[in-house]
Amino acid sequence: MSPTPERSHALVVLSLRGLRRSYQLGPQRIDALQGVDLEAHAGELLALTGPSGSGKSTLLNLAGLIDPPDAGEIHLDGHRVDALAEQARTLLRRDAIGFIFQGFNLVPVMTVADNVDYPLFLTGVPAAERHRRVAALLEAVGLGAHAAHRPDALSGGQRQRVAIARALIKQPRLVIADEPTASLDSQTADQVLELMRTLGHRDGAAFLIATHDDRLTRRCDRVVRLHDGRITAAAEGATT
Amino acid sequence: MIRLPTLPISPWLRFAALNTLRNRRRSLVTVAVAALGTAAILLAGGFALYTYQGLAEGSARTTGHLVLANSAQFTQDEETPLQHGLDGWTALRRQLQDDPSVRQVLPRVEFSGLIGNGDKSVVMVGVGIDPDAEFAVKGPFLTVTAGTLLDGRSRDTVMLGERLARNLKASPGSGLTLLATTAAGALNARDVTVVGLISTGIPEVDARLVYTDVLSAQQLLGSERVSSLGIFLDRMEATEPARQRLRQPLLAQAPQLAMQTWLEQAPFYRSVKDLYNRIFGALGLIIGVIVVFVVTNAMAMAIIERTREIGTLRALGTLPGQLLRSLALEGLLLGGTGALVGAVLSLTISIGLLIVPVEMPPPPGRSVGYPLQIAIDPTLYLLTLLTMTLLSTGAAALVARRTVHRPITEALAHT
Numbered sequence: 263m264s265p266t267p268e269r270s271h272a273l274v275v276l277s278l279r280g281l282r283r284s285y286q287l288g289p290q291r292i293d294a295l296q297g298v299d300l301e302a303h304a305g306e307l308l309a310l311t312g313p314s315g316s317g318k319s320t321l322l323n324l325a326g327l328i329d330p331p332d333a334g335e336i337h338l339d340g341h342r343v344d345a346l347a348e349q350a351r352t353l354l355r356r357d358a359i360g361f362i363f364q365g366f367n368l369v370p371v372m373t374v375a376d377n378v379d380y381p382l383f384l385t386g387v388p389a390a391e392r393h394r395r396v397a398a399l400l401e402a403v404g405l406g407a408h409a410a411h412r413p414d415a416l417s418g419g420q421r422q423r424v425a426i427a428r429a430l431i432k433q434p435r436l437v438i439a440d441e442p443t444a445s446l447d448s449q450t451a452d453q454v455l456e457l458m459r460t461l462g463h464r465d466g467a468a469f470l471i472a473t474h475d476d477r478l479t480r481r482c483d484r485v486v487r488l489h490d491g492r493i494t495a496a497a498e499g500a501t502t
Numbered sequence: 503m504i505r506l507p508t509l510p511i512s513p514w515l516r517f518a519a520l521n522t523l524r525n526r527r528r529s530l531v532t533v534a535v536a537a538l539g540t541a542a543i544l545l546a547g548g549f550a551l552y553t554y555q556g557l558a559e560g561s562a563r564t565t566g567h568l569v570l571a572n573s574a575q576f577t578q579d580e581e582t583p584l585q586h587g588l589d590g591w592t593a594l595r596r597q598l599q600d601d602p603s604v605r606q607v608l609p610r611v612e613f614s615g616l617i618g619n620g621d622k623s624v625v626m627v628g629v630g631i632d633p634d635a636e637f638a639v640k641g642p643f644l645t646v647t648a649g650t651l652l653d654g655r656s657r658d659t660v661m662l663g664e665r666l667a668r669n670l671k672a673s674p675g676s677g678l679t680l681l682a683t684t685a686a687g688a689l690n691a692r693d694v695t696v697v698g699l700i701s702t703g704i705p706e707v708d709a710r711l712v713y714t715d716v717l718s719a720q721q722l723l724g725s726e727r728v729s730s731l732g733i734f735l736d737r738m739e740a741t742e743p744a745r746q747r748l749r750q751p752l753l754a755q756a757p758q759l760a761m762q763t764w765l766e767q768a769p770f771y772r773s774v775k776d777l778y779n780r781i782f783g784a785l786g787l788i789i790g791v792i793v794v795f796v797v798t799n800a801m802a803m804a805i806i807e808r809t810r811e812i813g814t815l816r817a818l819g820t821l822p823g824q825l826l827r828s829l830a831l832e833g834l835l836l837g838g839t840g841a842l843v844g845a846v847l848s849l850t851i852s853i854g855l856l857i858v859p860v861e862m863p864p865p866p867g868r869s870v871g872y873p874l875q876i877a878i879d880p881t882l883y884l885l886t887l888l889t890m891t892l893l894s895t896g897a898a899a900l901v902a903r904r905t906v907h908r909p910i911t912e913a914l915a916h917t
Contacts, residue, residue, distance in 0.1 A: 323910075323911050328816075328817050328910040328911060328914075329909070329910070329911050349821065352816070352819055352820075352821055352822075353819065353821075355817065355818070356818065356819020356820075357819070359819075361814075361817050361818060363814065363914075367810070367811070367814040369811060369814075369815070370524075371517070371520035371521055371523070371524060372517070372520070380815075380818065381818055381819065383513055384818065384819050384820060384824075385819075428818075
């Protein structure tokens with residue numbers, strides 16, 4: 263059962279403690295994250311802002327379990343997950359984490375319905391149940407009539423709505439969104455943001471959103487500013 | 503865009519099929535190369551098999567599926583004609599003919615000497631046969647170019663190889679003289695009449711060959727022995743079981759006897775088969791390598807183009823093994839489709855050659871051509887299809903292995 267927005271804010275979905283990550287770029291060592299502590303709550307839209315190179319994408323990669331940290335701890339729903347083996351991390355991503363990419367990253371040879379269905383297919387949900395859930399979610403994002411279309415037949419905003427549906431179809435605990443509105447015009451971006459907010463609150467998923475978009479940060483529950491791999495400021499968003 | 507049915511195809515197979523349609527020209531080239539490679543292997547292999555069958559049947563028809571003789575006949579040279587010949591061969595012949603798989607047992611007297619027309623004598627290689635039985639069981643194994651076949655009731659008649667006849671200016675009805683050393687070591691001569699001229703298709707053989715009946719040959723050699731008994735069975739596959747069955751009782755009563763199969767009597771067949779196996783084996787290997795390279799290249803390009811997508815699918819929770827399987831399935835589809843198309847092509851050509859015969863020119867050492875035919879062997883087809891499909895699948899998996907294990911962040915950053 264999905265928690266109510268009021269209650270879900272109290273549930274810590276993601277907890278990052280002392281997270282560090284550095285990269286070797288030729289002879290140069292880049293400290294992308296230098297001890298980040300952060301929590302994201304159920305149903306919360308948490309915006310990560312900061313200039314390019316501040317560590318937003320690195321933080322998303324670590325929180326989304328697609329890259330391991332050098333040091334620090336990652337807790338998902340109270341379970342420590344930073345030291346998991348590759349396969350366990352993959353399965354945890356499959357079951358509990360949704361991804362929304364700046365470039366949509368839909369699979370072009372799959373239909374809209376197949377793209378949304380893919381995460382459910384991976385988790386082994388029976389076909390009839392998958393079809394029902396996919397149809398319902400596509401209706402919810404206003405793409406019921408486009409289920410059989412290919413992504414290249416859709417507009418940018420429609421594609422991002424497909425990507426949001428794909429991220430949310432498995433009712434994840436955490437959604438990682440990297441610049442989800444960067445490729446969209448302002449009107450479409452507003453629609454997409456509203457959709458994320460509605461569905462996120464409905465399903466009780468925590469959204470971790472990296473963005474430069476002020477319109478987006480204004481609609482988020484909380485805004486965290488990163489600079490040189492450190493959190494420099496945190497503020498409640500306009501909608502909270 | 504082509505729509506594939508949602509069911510009952512496995513989702514991974516459907517995904518793989520859709521992926522092969524992304525770049526249709528590249529996939530078409532890959533399928534075409536696999537198809538041509540498969541067709542080439544099947545046609546070459548079918549030609550080799552047809553050749554083996556023809557040579558095997560020819561060998562068995564010449565000597566018999568089994569040959570019974572004294573063991574020394576197979577291992578030693580004779581000092582005098584029929585030195586190692588069979589005594590009491592008529593009883594042996596009757597005994598062998600009692601076996602249900604034996605169609606006929608043909609006596610054979612091999613000899614050499616001179617044949618002359620009064621003005622000129624040339625070396626001959628003679629064979630004494632039981633004409634009625636021989637022609638009844640073998641059918642028209644010789645091409646009669648003039649006159650008739652030998653008659654079992656006539657004596658002192660011969661058939662000559664046509665080049666020998668030309669050398670002696672002989673034709674049907676001509677009188678000639680056979681001169682040979684007898685079993686006792688004396689010289690003997692017999693006047694014979696030519697009844698027919700024949701061609702074996704091998705000019706060197708036709709320049710020496712003389713056929714006569716067994717009794718005339720025995721009288722020429724002064725012996726009642728025969729060189730060997732050729733045992734003709736109802737089918738090629740019965741050879742080894744028949745040998746096992748017939749040999750034991752014969753060896754028990756006459757330990758000096760030995761029985762060889764047509765294969766042991768056919769060094770030409772063995773050498774041709776060995777040569778063809780090497781040639782067509784190398785051809786198959788080269789074609790296999792080409793197909794692997796083409797599939798590898800096509801898959802490598804497809805995978806590089808889809809690196810970002812592979813990263814996305816990995817981020818969504820797809821296991822590397824699942825992606826590897828999906829990409830290997832693409833190789834399977836490309837190679838398998840190519841192999842199937844190649845098999846159909848080969849089958850069409852093979853059947854077409856039966857409907858519209860194509861005559862090949864005579865091979866070296868032969869004076870007559872032969873029909874070009876391709877054997878349709880289910881085992882060859884099955885093995886070739888399986889090998890091509892497995893090679894393509896393996897090549898695709900090999901190429902995909904590195905990319906599916908690449909760090910997701912790197913794959914997502916790929917442009």
